[in-house]
Amino acid sequence: MPSSARQVWLALLSFTLIVLSLGYTYVILIMPESKLPSIATERTISANETERWIFVGDVHGMYDEFKELMSLVDAERPGTNVVLLGDFIAKGPQSHKMVQYLEKNSENTHCILGNHEINVMFAYLNKRDLKKRLSRKNSKWDPVVFDTEDYIPPHDQVNNKHKLLAQQLGSAKLASLASMCSAELRIHLEPSHETLISVHAGLAPDFENKQPSIRDITTMKYMLPKDHSKTSKYKFGKSRRWYKLWTAESAPENVTVLYGHDASKGLNLRKHTKGLDSGCVAGGKLSALEYFYQNGRYHNHLHHVKCRQYI
Numbered sequence: 001m002p003s004s005a006r007q008v009w010l011a012l013l014s015f016t017l018i019v020l021s022l023g024y025t026y027v028i029l030i031m032p033e034s035k036l037p038s039i040a041t042e043r044t045i046s047a048n049e050t051e052r053w054i055f056v057g058d059v060h061g062m063y064d065e066f067k068e069l070m071s072l073v074d075a076e077r078p079g080t081n082v083v084l085l086g087d088f089i090a091k092g093p094q095s096h097k098m099v100q101y102l103e104k105n106s107e108n109t110h111c112i113l114g115n116h117e118i119n120v121m122f123a124y125l126n127k128r129d130l131k132k133r134l135s136r137k138n139s140k141w142d143p144v145v146f147d148t149e150d151y152i153p154p155h156d157q158v159n160n161k162h163k164l165l166a167q168q169l170g171s172a173k174l175a176s177l178a179s180m181c182s183a184e185l186r187i188h189l190e191p192s193h194e195t196l197i198s199v200h201a202g203l204a205p206d207f208e209n210k211q212p213s214i215r216d217i218t219t220m221k222y223m224l225p226k227d228h229s230k231t232s233k234y235k236f237g238k239s240r241r242w243y244k245l246w247t248a249e250s251a252p253e254n255v256t257v258l259y260g261h262d263a264s265k266g267l268n269l270r271k272h273t274k275g276l277d278s279g280c281v282a283g284g285k286l287s288a289l290e291y292f293y294q295n296g297r298y299h300n301h302l303h304h305v306k307c308r309q310y311i
């Protein structure tokens with residue numbers, strides 16, 4: 001081989017080696033680790049008569065409407081606590097700003113994880129495998145880790161939009177969601193001995209006998225009256241909307257469930273269950289239910305703002 005050809009080959013070889021070692025350094029040292037902190041399944045807070053509590057239905061990244069709602073309820077007034085009932089990111093335009101808002105206001109803003117937050121986390125943890133799954137190859141999944149169980153969301157619910165949003169939010173924002181939010185939040189109102197339970201999707205009236213699964217509290221809409229572990233509408237023809245099972249006989253005393261997730265039923269305020277997803281991202285309203293203490297008892301008051309249609 002002539003020496004000039006050898007030099008070209010050597011140059012190519014060293015170039016390849018340099019590229020490979022740079023790639024290796026990036027993967028090992030620079031690429032963020034694909035792990036998230038373990039998520040609290042349940043948090044409990046005790047509240048006294050000086051505090052007001054404001055529960056907000058599915059925001060879905062509609063940050064402008066959310067900010068408008070926060071000024072309407074005067075969220076900065078001392079003693080105010082805000083609870084986002086899950087699905088505050090995805091679908092809409094400004095998920096990033098919603099996470100930023102939570103980070104800035106973590107003192108008095110609480111978050112419940114909805115199916116979309118969990119799907120985005122799952123897409124983040126499985127960023128390579130998700131591509132394989134979408135091309136229908138089998139894979140081994142990294143679960144989203146809660147303090148009571150490892151959870152893999154229903155696969156057909158996780159899509160490329162979740163993957164894209166996971167990339168946009170990045171590891172730091174997803175890690176801060178994992179450490180700030182929980183699947184369930186219980187607020188004990190000390191003056192009235194009532195408990196307000198926040199979940200994204202739903203809760204069985206006999207929840208105290210059996211720890212509800214992450215899947216049920218973040219995704220279910222239906223429940224079989226005779227067996228509350230069966231929550232698929234399609235598999236169990238006699239299932240009903242879960243909140244219909246919260247009857248005078250079955251509902252635990254002094255418990256109210258606040259939830260979102262069910263935009264098709266819209267605002268759904270019943271005695272023991274308060275559904276607050278009024279379809280903001282689809283051009284409906286963004287709703288908030290406020291609990292406040294006055295003249296010896298708790299009252300509630302509904303607030304809402306109109307949303308522009310985004311999807």
Ligand SMILES: [Mn+2]
Binds near residue numbers: 087115116200260261
């Ligand atoms: Mn949902």
